[in-house]
Amino acid sequence: MCCDLKRRFLLLYATQKGQAKAIAEEIWQQAGSHGFEAEMHCISEMDKYNLETEKDPVVIVISTTGTGDPPDTARKFVKRIQDTTLPPDHFAHLQYGLLGLGDSEYTFFCNGGKTVDRRLQELGAQHFYDTGLADDCVGLELVVDPWIDGLWLALREAFLLQKEKEGMSSNADTISSSLSAAPHDMDELNLSSEVRNLKLEDEGVRSSDVLSQKSVDIHLAASTRDTEPSLVHSVPPISQSVLNIPALPPDYIELEFQDTHGENPHLSSLISEGTAFEVPVTRAVQLTREDAIKTALLLELDIADTVFDYQPGDAFCVMCPNNVIEVEELLQILGLSEKGDYFVFVKVKQGTKKKGAAIPQHIPERSTVKFILTWCLEIRAIPKKAFLRALVECTSDVGEKRRLQELCSRQGASDYTRFIRESNVCLLDLLHAFPSCKPSLNLLIEHLPKLQARSYSVSSSNLYQPGRVCFVFNIVEFPTCPARPVSRKGVCTGWLAELVAPLLHANKNTLNAKGGSPSTEKISIFARPNNTFHLPADPSVPFMMVGPGTGISPFIGFLQHRQKLREEHRDWEFGETWLFFGCRHRDRDYLFKQLRCFLENGTLTHLKVCFSRDSSTAEVASPKYVQEVIRLYAKEVARVLLQEGGYFYVCGDKKHMADGVSDAVVDILSMEMEVDKLEAMKILAMLREAKRYLQDVWS
Numbered sequence: 001m002c003c004d005l006k007r008r009f010l011l012l013y014a015t016q017k018g019q020a021k022a023i024a025e026e027i028w029q030q031a032g033s034h035g036f037e038a039e040m041h042c043i044s045e046m047d048k049y050n051l052e053t054e055k056d057p058v059v060i061v062i063s064t065t066g067t068g069d070p071p072d073t074a075r076k077f078v079k080r081i082q083d084t085t086l087p088p089d090h091f092a093h094l095q096y097g098l099l100g101l102g103d104s105e106y107t108f109f110c111n112g113g114k115t116v117d118r119r120l121q122e123l124g125a126q127h128f129y130d131t132g133l134a135d136d137c138v139g140l141e142l143v144v145d146p147w148i149d150g151l152w153l154a155l156r157e158a159f160l161l162q163k164e165k166e167g168m169s170s171n172a173d174t175i176s177s178s179l180s181a182a183p184h185d186m187d188e189l190n191l192s193s194e195v196r197n198l199k200l201e202d203e204g205v206r207s208s209d210v211l212s213q214k215s216v217d218i219h220l221a222a223s224t225r226d227t228e229p230s231l232v233h234s235v236p237p238i239s240q241s242v243l244n245i246p247a248l249p250p251d252y253i254e255l256e257f258q259d260t261h262g263e264n265p266h267l268s269s270l271i272s273e274g275t276a277f278e279v280p281v282t283r284a285v286q287l288t289r290e291d292a293i294k295t296a297l298l299l300e301l302d303i304a305d306t307v308f309d310y311q312p313g314d315a316f317c318v319m320c321p322n323n324v325i326e327v328e329e330l331l332q333i334l335g336l337s338e339k340g341d342y343f344v345f346v347k348v349k350q351g352t353k354k355k356g357a358a359i360p361q362h363i364p365e366r367s368t369v370k371f372i373l374t375w376c377l378e379i380r381a382i383p384k385k386a387f388l389r390a391l392v393e394c395t396s397d398v399g400e401k402r403r404l405q406e407l408c409s410r411q412g413a414s415d416y417t418r419f420i421r422e423s424n425v426c427l428l429d430l431l432h433a434f435p436s437c438k439p440s441l442n443l444l445i446e447h448l449p450k451l452q453a454r455s456y457s458v459s460s461s462n463l464y465q466p467g468r469v470c471f472v473f474n475i476v477e478f479p480t481c482p483a484r485p486v487s488r489k490g491v492c493t494g495w496l497a498e499l500v501a502p503l504l505h506a507n508k509n510t511l512n513a514k515g516g517s518p519s520t521e522k523i524s525i526f527a528r529p530n531n532t533f534h535l536p537a538d539p540s541v542p543f544m545m546v547g548p549g550t551g552i553s554p555f556i557g558f559l560q561h562r563q564k565l566r567e568e569h570r571d572w573e574f575g576e577t578w579l580f581f582g583c584r585h586r587d588r589d590y591l592f593k594q595l596r597c598f599l600e601n602g603t604l605t606h607l608k609v610c611f612s613r614d615s616s617t618a619e620v621a622s623p624k625y626v627q628e629v630i631r632l633y634a635k636e637v638a639r640v641l642l643q644e645g646g647y648f649y650v651c652g653d654k655k656h657m658a659d660g661v662s663d664a665v666v667d668i669l670s671m672e673m674e675v676d677k678l679e680a681m682k683i684l685a686m687l688r689e690a691k692r693y694l695q696d697v698w699s
């Protein structure tokens with residue numbers, strides 16, 4: 001029998017964008033139905049828990065930032081456990097299970113979780129459950145869902161072992177006989193989800209076979225003859241399965257519609273990272289030819305009247321609105337077309353069952369409906385299963401309801417991955433596909449994440465162009481696919497492209513082209529907390545830069561800065577500089593042909609360029625990719641890095657490029673130092689640690 005008393009465990013989360021928190025909340029919610037009670041805290045609330053004296057199992061959910069650091073909320077905690085004076089048995093009493101979240105598009109996958117896990121182990125803490133590492137690139141839920149499912153059994157075992165240690169259980173037989181109760185508990189688990197299913201049926205649908213084995217004939221009417229599954233249509237076995245669907249997340253937001261009087265908050269109030277500056281766009285240049293596969297634009301902003309400051313190598317954030325047409329469409333579906341300009345007062349629903357319910361930080365207490373949909377919510381986000389689960393309740397058509405249940409169920413996990421995650425389906429796509437689904441604005445506020453500002457590397461030098469900051473970006477394009485009949489552009493890059501269209505100069509491909517008439521368009525930007533991607537402090541140190549495509553952007557800033565320093569300090573010694581650049585075609589997307597100027601005036605010592613799609617006329621095929629070019633200069637790379645204490649910078653938008661480059665450098669180190677690959681990898685790790693091998697990679 002299960003014990004009557006709920007068994008307590010400590011649940012800590014360290015979140016950057018809210019995902020770790022949402023997952024911890026899911027664990028917190030499920031805990032009760034498994035006979036546990038989770039005491040949940042943000043890991044930063046160190047006054048509310050004490051690991052030094054903690055006796056119960058600890059569950060930690062922790063995400064990772066793009067640079068591989070633990071989230072800001074975990075900084076203090078990490079600093080504390082990294083105290084080198086702590087003895088190796090400091091946490092010998094502690095049992096824990098850790099779920100790390102990350103994105104394998106970035107180099108230091110799940111590094112936040114790994115760092116904490118490693119350190120807890122070093123301090124003697126024991127795993128009561130294997131560490132899970134979830135990858136946002138393929139879908140967090142692929143690891144998160146089974147990890148949570150397995151957590152309950154692991155916790156049960158941990159408590160039994162704990163009891164045994166405390167002498168409450170006299171011998172090991174008790175443990176094994178108690179453990180054999182687990183399948184019974186699992187039955188309870190299945191039963192409870194069926195009960196939930198039945199409840200669902202009670203609440204919404206009259207049809208008694210909605211979730212039964214015989215539900216095969218209630219798919220979307222139009223698709224009944226289809227044999228292929230799709231977003232809206234399922235086939236056996238899932239269409240015939242009894243479904244385990246997640247519990248309905250409790251609602252917690254209440255809206256009070258007011259009138260149209262008042263002003264929306266300043267965009268600065270939406271960010272926690274300092275001040276946003278509204279600055280004019282003074283120049284826009286299309287760097288690629290019309291026939292290039294991607295369109296790259298350079299924008300110049302006037303920051304002269306602000307205190308916004310930067311160094312070459314910094315990135316900054318652009319606050320972008322959602323697409324106007326998409327916002328209008330949403331308003332229409334929500335039945336709020338007439339109320340877009342109405343102010344709403346956002347409150348936490350009285351008596352909500354949601355633990356720690358609070359108005360999301362990115363939602364102003366009072367603003368218009370349009371403002372919320374335009375500036376606050378990431379309406380393009382891929383809907384999470386909990387959101388789908390909540391949408392079931394707002395859907396009137398029986399077939400649509402069933403399909404939404406399937407998509408959020410355990411049985412429908414692969415359909416979810418295929419038709420939602422991999423197809424990058426967003427809320428609007430769903431609402432078009434399931435027309436009887438009519439969610440409320442509160443539900444959107446509860447489930448859609450914050451509309452994040454987009455980061456861009458500066459592509460200029462404050463010495464070279466005082467009062468100006470430039471950046472370069474590709475307009476992101478998403479073609480149509482079966483789940484989405486319309487093509488789309490990236491939220492930010494699509495908006496920027498539209499905004500600056502009147503400014504674009506006919507003379508493309510030239511950095512120094514003067515734009516058209518002065519612009520009145522303004523955008524809001526704010527500084528991105530710093531990174532280490534800066535020029536070496538000592539100008540006499542040599543450095544190499546690898547930046548294919550728009551990855552060249554920060555290096556333009558480096559070179560402009562270096563040129564100015566050389567002009568101003570003729571007596572200084574300057575180390576040699578290398579730039580490896582690559583693009584598809586010499587004529588169409590060679591972004592900065594004036595790199596030659598840097599070469600001619602001596603700012604750049606070596607420029608190595610490759611074109612991946614131009615056919616080679618030479619007898620020996622020329623290298624297509626930067627990583628291949630680097631290999632041709634193995635001796636120089638080894639000399640700069642190993643003998644001359646130089647720096648190596650990599651920047652670009654493709655994980656494969658960055659990995660390809662580091663593979664090439666490992667091979668070079670291995671060859672030039674005559675050491676095996678493992679040793680070479682260690683040397684590269686040391687160079688990274690010493691901040692002499694630096695990456696600025698985005699997906």
Ligand code: FAD
Pocket residue numbers: 066315380423424425454455456457458471472473474476478479488489490491492493494550553697698699
């Ligand atoms: P979004 O709408 O955010 O879409 C981008 C991503 O969403 C896609 O890559 C894809 O993963 C996914 N996605 C969304 N919908 C779909 C769909 N329907 N189909 C397929 N995929 C979809 N970018 C630059 O161009 N230049 C820079 O200098 C630069 N510097 C950066 C520096 C840093 C530190 C970081 C973190 C990022 C940088 N980026 C840079 C990337 C930049 O921040 C944006 O991510 C990029 O411009 C796309 O933004 P967007 O809003 O236009 O696209």
